Amino acid sequence: MKPIGVLGRRCIATVLLLSGARCFAPPPLVTGDVPTAAKDLLEWYLGGRYQESESGRPVRLLPFTELVYGISDRQELTFETAGLSKDSHYGLADSVLGTKYVLLKETPARPGIAGSFELKLPTGDESRGLGTGEFDYDLRLRAQKTWDWFTAIGNLGYTFVTDPEFGGVTVNTENVWLITFGQEYQVARRTKLLSEIYFVSREEPSAHNRLAVNVGFKQKVLDNLTVHAAVGKSVREGNRGGPDLRIYAGLKWEFDAPWTRKKDRP
Secondary structure, X not given: OOOOOHHHHHHHHHHHHHHHHOOOOOOOOOOOOOOOOOEOEEEEEEEEEEEEOOOOOXXXXXXXXXXXXXXXXXXXXXXXXXXXXXXXXXEEOOEEEEEEEEEEOOOOOOOEEEEEEEEEEOOXXXXXXXXXXXXXXXXXXEEEEEEOOEEEEEEEEEEEOOOOEXXXXXXXXXXXXEEEEEEEEEEEOXXXXXXXXXXXXXXXXXXXXXXXXXXXXXXXXXXXXXXXXEEEEEOOHHHOOOOOEEEEEEEEEEEEOHHHHHHHOO
């Protein structure tokens, strides 16, 4: 393999920061829940995310948006994309198409279990460092259980990462493990506090594994409108593996799919 050069290494590091730090689930946390959107209901997430690597280099997703559609009482479809700002470049980032299926619904005696699959689409411009130019595949197993005002959520995920190519040189990457443990605290009728700790294995052979935390909240403003936010950082010495800082703020709007309203008209 021929040498990549300083500019190429910077481009690779930025793209790996983007792909390794992307939302694995609807925001504001990295941990994904088990329940799906109700049948024929749309959930629209809109917000922005600011994240710094362990070296302090910023990456901004503005706007970030995700659309979730419930196709049954057990399955949903998702699509997410974002505008990506880094260095002096701005454009469309790589997008993600996915689905989630509830294997076991939660009962008073057992947790809910769900599985999800996500496909990263190479919609970002790799020549400007806005995408990898490759497809990645993510599988995740989720578990969730609520006791009165407290909810515990666990995720185990594995991402098959396709080696990207920069300047005609293929860059060796590693598949990524994800382990998360999230918590929700119902502190008021319309207010939840959030926390999580998560582990993401390195994607670049010379990089560090990530161990980080996030804390945040969800505030229901209307029956179908929620605002939420989270802030977090690495808990490793020297912020190894990043992020040095991660901030997300946005909203979630729930509404009936337009085609179902037409179908229900007399």
